[in-house]
């Protein structure tokens with residue numbers, strides 16, 4: 805297992821669109837394991853391969869209290885969305901920034917698991933929010949892209965200031 809460096813907004817590599825995974829082999833299983841270690845260490849409740857500069861359609865999520873329910877989604881597709889909810893989101897690529905974003909309340913996602921089995925998951929609440937947030941990453945979108953231009957500029961300035969202080 806290995807900890808992977810996480811790209812930070814506004815790194816242009818976060819805008820890349822991820823490619824489908826054609827073959828689920830040992831390298832994909834290793835990537836999922838390394839991403840899990842990276843997410844738990846951060847700590848976070850989700851991570852997309854895009855954030856660790858791997859532009860393949862793989863996301864992991866664990867919204868459990870005790871880090872016991874790791875979910876791995878390969879080539880995930882949003883099949884159905886309904887309702888609306890607004891909640892505060894954070895992002896490991898945008899450290900220290902939390903903002904309200906509107907998302908669907910319930911979603912159905914179709915995906916492959918690590919054994920290559922085709923699966924569907926119906927989710928609501930935080931899991932649904934996290935799935936939509938991670939699917940955005942695979943499409944080159946960060947939660948900040950849902951905010952006004954003014955808020956985006958303020959966030960970029962705040963992160964640039966943080967980077968100068970820590971340099």
Ligand code: K1U
Pocket residue numbers: 847848849850851852892893894895896897933934937938
């Ligand atoms: O994609 C990411 O950067 C991970 C992100 C996922 C997410 C959080 C909240 C709403 C939507 C999506 C995070 O995990 S940010 C960190 C965080 O929210 C958290 C960290 C520790 C415990 C609980 C939450």
Ligand code: ZN
Pocket residue numbers: 894895896897937941947
């Ligand atoms: Zn994120």
